[in-house]
Amino acid sequence: MNHEEHAVIERFERGWLVFGVGMIVVFVVLIAYTMANFGGSIPVGTERVDATKVRTEGQFANPRLEQVGEEYVAYVQAFAFGYAPGEMRVKRGRKVTFYVTSPDVQHGFMIERTNINVQVIPGEVARVSHTFKEAGEYTIICNEYCGLGHAGMISKIVVEE
Ligand code: CUA
Numbered sequence: 001m002n003h004e005e006h007a008v009i010e011r012f013e014r015g016w017l018v019f020g021v022g023m024i025v026v027f028v029v030l031i032a033y034t035m036a037n038f039g040g041s042i043p044v045g046t047e048r049v050d051a052t053k054v055r056t057e058g059q060f061a062n063p064r065l066e067q068v069g070e071e072y073v074a075y076v077q078a079f080a081f082g083y084a085p086g087e088m089r090v091k092r093g094r095k096v097t098f099y100v101t102s103p104d105v106q107h108g109f110m111i112e113r114t115n116i117n118v119q120v121i122p123g124e125v126a127r128v129s130h131t132f133k134e135a136g137e138y139t140i141i142c143n144e145y146c147g148l149g150h151a152g153m154i155s156k157i158v159v160e161e
Contacts, residue, residue, distance in 0.1 A: 047124070047125045047127075048123060048124060048125070049101055049123060049124065049125050050123070051101070051102065051103055051104075051122035051123045052103075054077060054101055054102070054103035054122075055077070055103050059075045059099065060075050060076075060077050060099075060101055060103075062075070063075050063076055063077045063084040063085050064085055065085055065088045065089075065090070070094060070095075071094055071095045071096070071097065072090050072094055072095070072096040072097070073096075073097050073099070074088060074096060074097070074098045074099065075099050076098055076099065076100045076101075076109070077100075077101065077102070077103060078100055078101070078102045078107040078108075078109055078120040078142065078153075079102060079103055079104055079107070080104050080105060080107075080146055080147050080149060080153075081142075081146070081147065081148075081149030081150065081152055081153040082153055082155065083109075083140060083153070083155040086155055087155065087156055087157070087158060088155075088156075088157045088158070089157075089158045089159075089160060090132065090157065090158075090159055090160070091159075091160055091161075092132060092133070092134070092135045092159050092160060092161055093131065093132070093133060094131065094132075095129055095130070095131045096129065096130055096131070096132065096157075097127065097128070097129040098116070098126075098127070098128050098129070098130075099125050099126070099127050100118065100120050100125070100126045100127075100128075101120060101122070101123075101124065101125045101126070102120045102121065102122045103122065104122065105122065105146050105147065106119060106120065106121055106122065106144050106146065107119075107120040107142045107144050107146050107153065108120065108141065108142045108143035108144035109126065109128075109140065109142070110140065110141050110142075110143045111130065111138050111139070111140050111157065112138055112139045112140075112141070113138055114130050114132075114138065115130075116128045116130050117143070119144055120144070132157075132159040134159065135159045135160055135161050136158075136159055137156050137157075137158050137159075138156060138157045138158075138159065139154055139155075139156050140154060140155040140156055140157060141153070141154050142154070
């Protein structure tokens with residue numbers, strides 16, 4: 001192999017190396033873009049939980065709305081076919097963080113007039129927050145088909161002055 005042939009091969013290899021690095025950059029940018037654009041609807045900080053123990057162990061065995069300082073935290077079970085706790089009452093202008101999981105099948109947790117709309121997957125904890133700026137009643141609906149009682153799977157949050 002003469003010197004010129006060698007140089008051609010080197011250039012060829014360098015070309016592939018640049019291509020490979022370029023693809024990695026493209027993937028990283030795509031992932032960052034996806035996270036930035038869907039960050040509002042994809043729950044942040046998703047944790048795992050044993051779906052078979054949701055009803056008996058841990059935070060979700062005691063579904064509740066809790067006031068923590070100036071904010072609220074809710075541990076919500078989305079089950080076939082309803083939500084626990086049922087109706088929740090909060091004060092206007094306070095941040096509410098919802099942790100939602102399912103002990104049975106996949107459900108939805110959507111609160112009308114907010115950007116909260118998450119899938120509730122057994123084994124995972126969806127975390128979403130919202131500050132209700134207007135008083136009133138907000139309906140919570142399951143928008144994931146989950147069985148015969150799906151259409152009646154609703155709840156509400158009441159925001160008081
Ligand atoms: Cu739960 Cu549809």
